[in-house]
Amino acid sequence: MRKSLPVSALVVLSVAALGACGDDDSGSSATTKAAATTVATSAAPTTAAATAAASTTAAATTVAPKPGPPIKIGAVLSVTGPGSSLGAQQKNTLEMLTEQLNAAGGFKGRKVELKVADDQSNPDRAVEQTRALIQEFKPTAIVGASLSGSCLATKPVTQEAGVLQYCLSAANIPTPAPLYFSAQSPLGAWIGNLPFEYFKEKGFKKIGCLASDDASGQLTVGVLKPAAKGAGIELFTENFNIADVDVSAQLTRLRDKGLDAMYVCTSGTGVVTVLQGMKQLGINLPTWIGSGSASLPVAALIKDLLPSKGVLTGGEKIQVYEALPADDPQAKQIQAFATAYQAKFNSRPDLFAASAADAFTILLTAIEGAGEGANTAAVAKYMEDKVEYTGVQLTYNFTPEDHRGTGLSGIVVEFTDKGAFKFVKQFKTVTDYVAAGSK
């Protein structure tokens, strides 16, 4: 514990660069926030440096003035089950941040109470856990779930109970709800617009997609079809069963189409099966992998199967945090968080961890900002009107119409033969091909 203390100081800095303007008047911060309009400052290097000193003293100073009631945050995450590679990191992140905040005297003087429940990657279980959490723990807000299925299943429960929910998946928000927010870049943009922006830039005309017949594969196909149409690129699709041992028949069909690039429309073990088949058939094409596979475990899994033309995916800055340019506005935040996470859990944080960190901080900011006793509607209103946040994953600016509040980082990364990612390029703007093709 002792040796993690310096790290915790860093995290407090990174999580709450808010400290920069909060320390001096921690007790009555609500009015100050309102006046400042920007609650969470972007962590400009200068202010960050200033707060490095401030945050260490914060622990001492914030205990003394009248502390507000604790902020209660619940979380329903896929800690076990098929979604566990997301949920486990998210649980780690929330627990680490809570611990660091409380060790430093709380979030601007208010202790944070966290309770994490495991939905076992099962939407039914997620509903049960959400109900139980609301009844027993009475949180102001719930972070989660990790998977879109669980998010959508729990949404009616939180909305009826008047609890804020911040879903961590990239799922679409079919019908906006006043107390429901969602993390991540919009999925369609992430897995559809970005790759097609890249394909267009390269002048590709024909793309082959080998899709698994499970949810991840069919979801990807559903996005790629309109995206291809919108981008004016021809898309050829073949299917396989996620339990298939061999997909060379499907790949043979695709190969004979004279493709410019491949899109691996699946996740998890399916990616290996597809890349193995490409190797067997000698299909050496630039290859894009869907977002579900843009994670480190998958990168380690396929490091010896990469076609020499490169395997790409839509990434996030945290995946290449060491290589971020120094003038990137998020660089300090991301690096501080990633270093702390790595030190504590001895594993690299993925974008799932980053999205949980952002959700947590945004919720705390809004709850604290709306003031003691404010109801959840007021907190949501505060999020829509006042919160502008430069996070570990993305930057956020919510409106009543947009409860995702964020776009696309536009980052393209390449899988390396070391089992990691390397930065390829960042698109400043990405055309919405999915929308164009859906018309």
Place this chain on the structure above:
Amino acid sequence: MSTFLQFLFGGLVSGAIFALIALGWVLIYNVSGVLNLAQGEFVMIGALVFVEMRSGHDLPVAVSIVGAVAITVAVAVVLDIAILRRLRNDQMVPMVLVTVGASVVLREIAQEIFGKDPLRTKPLLDGDPFSVGGATVLPHTLLLWASVVVLVALLTLFFARSLVGKAMRACHENALGAQVVGVSPQRMRTAAFALSAALGAVAGVLIVPVTSMSWNGGTALGLKGFVAATFGGLGSLPGAVVGGIAIGIIEALAAGYVSSAYKDVFATLVLLALLLARPQGLLGASQRDERVGGGLVPRLGALLRARTVGGARDGAPPQRAVKDGTSTQGENT
């Protein structure tokens, strides 16, 4: 032609693996009448232990294979001795339920030990694909085929030549007769679990470089093996091999020539059509020749008949009627 060959090779890869798993199903089913629904978990355990030993601890390939097989066999033997032996031999439904429970528990344990993410190791024979008649094959694939051929040959020898192998066949032919000559049905079932775990583990070792494996990745493969076993005629060992390869090739040809979106549907339709035409499966014993073994469907039929007629005579438990009610008829001089 080269396209057809490529489809065929693909089908033979899946088919060889399905055949190994189907053999595991049939072995246990024949000897004890138990449908072991943890069959796919044997594949998973074999694969994950192999990866852990080879890549996690840098052990030699041979040692890792032996270790993977040994540990999987140990798990199967413990499952049989510690749990199934506590049930009466004629309690089929509880036994099958126990194997369902075992599959869930084994998955959870595997998740604890090996983690949640898929694992993989390098191919046993690494190298670039080479061309056969215009189609390409990976070196590892050749090794996979060779291993399956050798295993099936060894298994055939075991059942044809060794006394233990014959005793296992005897349990299937006539459970009461086997007991009368001193074959312990419990020990034979343990032996069958061990053998089928070994086959599953080898299947796991062979596919983990190709597809990777995660704690929950065995179940679907296990079911594929069951379909293959049914296709070949549940109860027939040659049928398991033929059924596995047939399913693999049908799926590959359907994916190649018809539509990959409907290849599973296609394979299922072929299976249904076959079962309607030949309820005993491809190589299962026909009704007339039922005493040789009999597939699942005739067995269920026999069970129903035995129940409705009121069981075997002398008040013996109806289970007996299913198992040995076949050899008494038609023996007049």
Place this chain on the structure above:
Amino acid sequence: MTLRLSDVHGGYGATKVLVGVSFGVEPGSVVALLGSNGAGKTSTLRAVAGLLSLTAGTVTVDGNDLARRRPCDRPADGIGHVPEGRQLFAGMTVLDNLRLGAYATRRDTQEMLGEVFALFPVLADKRRARAGSLSGGQAQMLAIGRALMCRPRYLLLDEPSLGLSPMNVDRVFETVVELARRGVGIMLAEQNASRALEIAQVGHVLDQGRVTMSGPGNELLGRPEIVESYLGGASA
């Protein structure tokens, strides 16, 4: 040196099929169990073979209680069994059936094969044939031969004459006498009462799971009222 049943009670679930059966089989003797269908003949053999659970009483072989021995231990305990319906391995060869007969003991297999083939030369000729392809008489010989492969001291025979031609019945009964002459104790359950009593030293008549009458074979055979009232159906 006896195979002995002492006050044996047993049944399947709630159905009691044996009610206090007691008798013994000496080595070298033939003991016939008689009675109509369902009287308990087969159940008595199954009780000795361990296939029927006892609710009371003991079965001992040469003084050793068999209560804790499993059914598949019987060959090792010196008991061969030709069960009801023969229960041969129909899909396997004659030779494999015989070899499996020695599965429990696994000694002197070649020597015993020689003895069985000497006893039933037709089995030697058919050694490569599938058991399922044998005629009824040959199948019965195979069943007896298989039971002999473990060199039993006692042999349980369940309806060996059932479904056989008269010539084959003669053949089987001659073999039984020969085996007894060699010192095997034989427990013979038979519907064909008169044939059984001709070769039996002792006969026991069973009715509803009880021994209702016992006596030397020729004595029982000489009492026509017994043959008529208890065994009438059998000679028809």
